[in-house]
Each structure stands twice: as structure tokens, then as C-alpha cells.
Amino acid sequence: MGSAENNAEDWREIRSRIDSVANVVFLISGGALSLSISVLLGGKQSGLITPVVASRAVASWYFLLCSVFLFILLKGHLIIQANLLQFRPSFVDKHLKLLNGIGWVVGVAGFAAFCAGMAIMVFAAALAIHV
Numbered sequence: 001m002g003s004a005e006n007n008a009e010d011w012r013e014i015r016s017r018i019d020s021v022a023n024v025v026f027l028i029s030g031g032a033l034s035l036s037i038s039v040l041l042g043g044k045q046s047g048l049i050t051p052v053v054a055s056r057a058v059a060s061w062y063f064l065l066c067s068v069f070l071f072i073l074l075k076g077h078l079i080i081q082a083n084l085l086q087f088r089p090s091f092v093d094k095h096l097k098l099l100n101g102i103g104w105v106v107g108v109a110g111f112a113a114f115c116a117g118m119a120i121m122v123f124a125a126a127l128a129i130h131v
Helices: 003-046 051-087 089-128
Strands: none
Touching (some): 051 089
């Protein structure tokens, strides 16, 4: 197997793993956002949600939304990089560290935003039940 073929197989494996992580983030963030927004709107109308809980929940929503946007950006970056690999391999060879660095920064930032959003949401829920 040639070097280009080997690299293409490695690329597909990395892409597959990133897609798996991104899909998990999309699923969990989307579910958490829709469920917590519904619960908070219902709880706020009944007066059970304090301003502190509401502000923490809103912060978690922004982090989760940010994580979704960053993973969409990462998927877009990977699509562009795949096209460059196919049509302009010399450009990719010349800028591989930069392209991979951008992907890593966006991916790690997205995962960090996801973790922060989930942690803040749990903190808000704990505040809501006075733990």
C-alpha cells in the first residue's frame, strides 16, 4: 500500500472518530437544551426557579450552543481539508501542521464548551433542589 493510500485510510479513521464524538455532542447537547429549556420555562412560571438558577441555566445553554457550533465548524473544516487533500495535496503538505492545529483547537474548544455546559447545568439543577 502506497503512502497516499495509507494516509487516506488514516484520514478516514480519524474522520470517523470525530464524526462519532460530534454526533454524541449534538445528541446530548440538543436533548439537554430542549429538556432544560422546557423545564425552566415551566418552573419559572410557577415561581420555583430562582434568578440564580435561571442565570446558571442560561449560561449552560450558551456553552452547549457554543459546543454545537464549534463541532459544526470542525466538521466543515474537515470537509474543506478533505477536498484540499483530493484536489490540492501539495497545499495540504505545505500547511499540514496549521490545518491540523486549527482542527485540534476547534475540537478541543468544542469539547471543553460541552463539558462546561453540562457541568453548569448540573450545578443549576443542584441549586434548584437546594443541595
